[in-house]
Structures are given as C-alpha cells and as structure tokens.
Amino acid sequence: MEISNIWYFLSALTLLSALMVIISKNPIHSVLYLVFTFFCISAHYVLLNAQFLMAVNIIVYAGAIMVLFLFVIMMFDLKKNIPESKSSLTKLAGSVVAGTLLVILIAIIRKNTIPAPAVEKFNSQTGMVENLGQVLYGEFLLPFELVSILFFVAMVGAVLLGKREAGERNF
Incomplete structure (x- = not known):
C-alpha cells in the first residue's frame, strides 16, 4: 500500500473518530473515541518519521490524560446531573456560528496552496x-x-x- 493511501485512510479515520467525540451522547464513549483519535494521530507521527512524538503522544495523552478524564467522568453521577435541554435560540446561534466558521475555513483552504515537500531536502533523521x-x-x-x-x-x-x-x- 502506498504511503499517500495510508495517509488518506488515517486522516479519514481521525476525522471520523473526532466527529464521533462530538456526536456521541455518552461521555465515556466520547473519551474512548478521543483515545482512538490520539492513536490515529500517533500513526500520522509514524508516517512523518517522528517516533518519539508518537510515543510521547500515546504515553501522555492517550495514557495519562484520558485515564484522568475517564476517572473524573466516572466520579460524577451522570444520571442525576442531566442538564435541561437547550432552547431553540441557543441551537440556532450555535448553528450560525458553526456555519460561519465552516465558510471561513473553506475560503482559507481554497485561497492558500500548500507547496509540495522538496524530496531532495528530506532528512530521515528529523524526528x-x-x-x-x-x-x-x-x-x-x-x-x-x-x-x-x-x-x-x-x-x-x-x-x-x-x-x-x-x-x-x-x-
């Protein structure tokens, strides 16, 4: 399998798991999706030949911080502390802000071009x-x-x- 295909697959997997962090109703599932997102990002570090960053990302973020998040979430009684539903005005304002941010990001991406990396300057010992x-x-x-x-x-x-x-x- 070619490196670019692996990169596209990992990118899609990372975006999907990050989206599931936001969409998931259960906070424990959100944390588990976030751990999976960190593992996908660590795989990107391997593709960039930055094995040290991959190890640090797994140990610090996926290991320590996410375990801490899980413990904090499990300490709360989530059945007792169900927040009241948001009003229609709040949902509309959130949708408008999100749509505006999406339009701005698309405009920025379309305007800027990302140059291809110079193969002759590649150093395999960078990371x-x-x-x-x-x-x-x-x-x-x-x-x-x-x-x-x-x-x-x-x-x-x-x-x-x-x-x-x-x-x-x-x-």
Whole structure:
C-alpha cells in the first residue's frame, strides 16, 4: 500500500473518530473515541518519521490524560446531573456560528496552496530523539531551562499553598 493511501485512510479515520467525540451522547464513549483519535494521530507521527512524538503522544495523552478524564467522568453521577435541554435560540446561534466558521475555513483552504515537500531536502533523521535532543539542548537551551525553572516554581508554590490550607483546616 502506498504511503499517500495510508495517509488518506488515517486522516479519514481521525476525522471520523473526532466527529464521533462530538456526536456521541455518552461521555465515556466520547473519551474512548478521543483515545482512538490520539492513536490515529500517533500513526500520522509514524508516517512523518517522528517516533518519539508518537510515543510521547500515546504515553501522555492517550495514557495519562484520558485515564484522568475517564476517572473524573466516572466520579460524577451522570444520571442525576442531566442538564435541561437547550432552547431553540441557543441551537440556532450555535448553528450560525458553526456555519460561519465552516465558510471561513473553506475560503482559507481554497485561497492558500500548500507547496509540495522538496524530496531532495528530506532528512530521515528529523524526528529522532538524538536530533531532538541536540536541538533542544543546543539551540533552545535557554528557553528549555527557563521553562523548567517556571515548572519548579509552580510546583513549590502548589506545595506551599497546599500546606497552608492544610494548616488552616487544623485550627
């Protein structure tokens, strides 16, 4: 099977599963469709020769975040918290906004042309971990370290706020 056929098949599968996330009435089914969407996107990463991004996408998004979403959804009693149905005006406004967005996206896609990739400049090692590490710790070392300091400060702040709230509850 040719790569472009695989890409079209994966794209159709990704769009279909993303559409099912929106259409599905059951929130647990929506989360499962979203996990399937993440797996389809990971397959796109494999086609782009970015195996590291594929692994990170599966581990972080499909693994950790979606499991967290499932636990949160399962903690709620969904039978008790059924929202009232939306009014006709709300549905009409949503349809108008969605239609306008669709027309804008189609106009943008028709106006812009996507150039074909240059085959002679193709580098098969682009998405590999070694090259990613060289770029991350070479060209982007300062922003990488600043982000790590920012995360560290946020973590210390969360611990201090948690301890302060725990101390206040004891009094």
